[in-house]
Amino acid sequence: MAQENGMIVRVRGVHKFFRRGSERLDVLNNLTLDVPEGEYLGLMGPSGSGKTTLLNLIAGLDRPSEGEVWVGQEQISAMSEAQLARWRTRSIGFIFQFYHLLPVLSAYENVELPLLLLGLSRAERRQQVMTALELVGLADRIHHRPGQLSGGQQQRVGIARAIVTDPTLIVADEPTGDLDARSAEEILDLLVELRRSLRKTILLVTHDPRAAQRADRVLHLDKGQLVEQAA
Amino acid sequence: MKVFSLILKNVGRNPLRSTLTALGTMVLVFVVVMVWSVLWLLDLVTAEKKENLKGIVTERWSVPSRMPFAYAATLAEGAARNPGDVRPTDSMTWQFYPGTLDQKKLTRESMVFAIACEPDKLATMMEGLDSLSPKEAAVLKHGIERLKANRQGIILGYNHLANINRMIGDVRDTNVEKLIGKRLKLYGIGGYKGLDLEFDIEGVFPAGRYDNLGAFNREYFMNAMDQYPLTHSGRKHLMADRNLNLVWLKVPDMQAFNRVNAQIEGSPFYQDPAVKCETASSGLAAMLEPLRDLIWGFRFLVAPACFVTLSLVIANGISISVRERRPELAVMKVLGFRPLQLLSMVLGESVLLGTVAGLASAALTYGVINWYFGGLRFPIGFFDRFFIPAAALWWGTAIGGGAALVGSFFPAWTARNVKPAEVFSKVA
Numbered sequence: 144m145a146q147e148n149g150m151i152v153r154v155r156g157v158h159k160f161f162r163r164g165s166e167r168l169d170v171l172n173n174l175t176l177d178v179p180e181g182e183y184l185g186l187m188g189p190s191g192s193g194k195t196t197l198l199n200l201i202a203g204l205d206r207p208s209e210g211e212v213w214v215g216q217e218q219i220s221a222m223s224e225a226q227l228a229r230w231r232t233r234s235i236g237f238i239f240q241f242y243h244l245l246p247v248l249s250a251y252e253n254v255e256l257p258l259l260l261l262g263l264s265r266a267e268r269r270q271q272v273m274t275a276l277e278l279v280g281l282a283d284r285i286h287h288r289p290g291q292l293s294g295g296q297q298q299r300v301g302i303a304r305a306i307v308t309d310p311t312l313i314v315a316d317e318p319t320g321d322l323d324a325r326s327a328e329e330i331l332d333l334l335v336e337l338r339r340s341l342r343k344t345i346l347l348v349t350h351d352p353r354a355a356q357r358a359d360r361v362l363h364l365d366k367g368q369l370v371e372q373a374a
Numbered sequence: 375m376k377v378f379s380l381i382l383k384n385v386g387r388n389p390l391r392s393t394l395t396a397l398g399t400m401v402l403v404f405v406v407v408m409v410w411s412v413l414w415l416l417d418l419v420t421a422e423k424k425e426n427l428k429g430i431v432t433e434r435w436s437v438p439s440r441m442p443f444a445y446a447a448t449l450a451e452g453a454a455r456n457p458g459d460v461r462p463t464d465s466m467t468w469q470f471y472p473g474t475l476d477q478k479k480l481t482r483e484s485m486v487f488a489i490a491c492e493p494d495k496l497a498t499m500m501e502g503l504d505s506l507s508p509k510e511a512a513v514l515k516h517g518i519e520r521l522k523a524n525r526q527g528i529i530l531g532y533n534h535l536a537n538i539n540r541m542i543g544d545v546r547d548t549n550v551e552k553l554i555g556k557r558l559k560l561y562g563i564g565g566y567k568g569l570d571l572e573f574d575i576e577g578v579f580p581a582g583r584y585d586n587l588g589a590f591n592r593e594y595f596m597n598a599m600d601q602y603p604l605t606h607s608g609r610k611h612l613m614a615d616r617n618l619n620l621v622w623l624k625v626p627d628m629q630a631f632n633r634v635n636a637q638i639e640g641s642p643f644y645q646d647p648a649v650k651c652e653t654a655s656s657g658l659a660a661m662l663e664p665l666r667d668l669i670w671g672f673r674f675l676v677a678p679a680c681f682v683t684l685s686l687v688i689a690n691g692i693s694i695s696v697r698e699r700r701p702e703l704a705v706m707k708v709l710g711f712r713p714l715q716l717l718s719m720v721l722g723e724s725v726l727l728g729t730v731a732g733l734a735s736a737a738l739t740y741g742v743i744n745w746y747f748g749g750l751r752f753p754i755g756f757f758d759r760f761f762i763p764a765a766a767l768w769w770g771t772a773i774g775g776g777a778a779l780v781g782s783f784f785p786a787w788t789a790r791n792v793k794p795a796e797v798f799s800k801v802a
């Protein structure tokens with residue numbers, strides 16, 4: 144997928160506000176951001192600063208009130224909901240703070256879920272699921288349900304689900320926020336390893352400075368604006 | 375297939391809730407199936423046939439109808455008196471004879487309601503007896519042959535025989551056929567008081583519609599009427615001149631019926647009393663007229679109320695399920711599931727539950743009512759009991775599935791419109 148000046152994500156003059164009754168709540172103010180392909184970008188900032196909102200806009204889960212969001216060659220801020228759904232399947236891998244695995248499905252079936260939308264054969268799906276689960280080190284837990292896995296293992300399944308469609312961009316919203324220190328370290332190491340081996344672009348929202356340390360670049364958001372940029 | 379498997383797993387994720395919703399569905403489908411079964415049968419018997427119609431001739435101005443037996447011969451010919459007049463293809467006379475087995479204690483169980491008729495007509499004219507299974511037809515034919523051979527014979531319905539069994543002490547004995555060959559005496563009641571008849575039990579009606587009826591040879595009945603003065607100081611029996619209640623006429627089509635009707639109602643022979651001729655279905659409809667409001671209520675209030683209640687039960691169950699699963703539905707949206715797919719998934723879960731519960735309920739109702747209870751006791755008109763038609767299997771399935779579809783549409787629409795960003799901000 145060709146990008147303008149090698150940028151995989153381009154956010155241009157984005158405003159995002161919410162209305163609560165007659166009150167207007169500005170969350171992002173005229174925000175512009177470029178993310179080069181293959182970068183591991185950390186987004187930090189206090190609660191309510193707009194980190195998750197920005198992540199949602201880039202992942203196509205929400206639309207800007209003003210401005211444009213481009214991922215690769217696609218202007219996702221102009222897509223319909225159905226187009227966005229199709230685009231997300233192929234282009235975005237999302238890692239959640241609380242894993243959000245479907246409790247009725249096994250680890251294998253959870254990872255397989257997004258592939259059901261791609262029209263692949265059973266054998267093709269199996270190959271991709273097993274590859275993803277091997278990458279996160281859970282190939283021996285394919286029949287376990289989420290309730291039978293530890294928090295760290297569930298997050299690994301979540302990561303396998305995020306990478307199984309070979310997406311352009313992986314976005315992670317506080318992926319270690321619900322884990323103990325040791326499991327958090329393992330997950331952060333895994334993300335670094337994935338980025339190195341698969342050459343994926345990763346956007347990580349975190350409060351944890353240790354998590355941010357592993358990023359190539361860290362951006363700080365405050366009151367809806369990028370206020371600091373650290374190498 | 376994978377999506378169906380997901381639907382199946384979602385239905386099974388909360389077994390208690392799914393079971394309770396399914397049980398609620400089954401109870402309400404049961405009620406609707408019962409109501410519809412009764413309405414279905416009433417519709418069936420009151421629907422005008424296009425061919426092989428039965429016309430019923432009765433007294434015009436009096437209920438119950440009591441015509442002189444002298445009418446029988448000409449009515450059987452459709453009052454045809456001129457060249458070119460239409461004659462019925464078959465006919466049957468009905469003379470109702472109510473009697474009791476116990477002269478001292480008149481109870482419902484001891485009462486026998488029998489008709490005096492020509493034995494041959496039982497197989498050709500009685501509703502429902504011309505379409506029996508080969509085995510039932512053979513049993514009935516055997517009984518009719520015995521009735522013809524023994525003028526004092528009687529064929530009884532199952533309930534009468536069961537009552538006799540109880541009266542002689544075999545309360546738990548359901549083998550009523552052992553009574554065939556035994557003799558019984560009926561003491562006339564009502565208008566037939568004083569006319570006591572002795573019968574040999576010669577057969578049993580096939581189970582169902584005629585469980586509460588008896589039939590015997592009209593020659594025996596008329597002979598008993600003729601003999602009555604000999605033992606009663608030369609006085610005729612009160613009913614001697616007016617004991618013909620109905621005449622059934624079979625005609626090939628509505629045109630023939632109209633002609634026969636005109637012949638009968640235009641005949642000068644039937645003046646005192648006057649008679650009327652109507653189709654069997656309109657006769658039954660007239661008989662059901664006092665129940666019209668009740669039937670209307672069942673059709674347009676009870677059945678729809680059950681359907682709405684069923685939809686609400688399902689809506690409640692599915693709403694709770696959708697509300698609990700909002701984060702999962704949001705995740706599925708994030709993964710790329712489109713709104714229509716989520717809508718279909720939730721509808722699929724609901725319809726699966728409703729359809730299976732509806733089918734199970736209808737099948738259970740069919741089996742229990744028809745096979746275990748031998749029909750649903752609900753006396754209206756000539757009908758003693760109703761059976762659940764096989765069509766109830768698809769009614770039940772359709773009612774369960776349809777109510778589930780209607781009831782789950784709003785929750786499914788809610789699932790379709792889940793906004794991941796909002797859901798995750800609340801979760802966080």
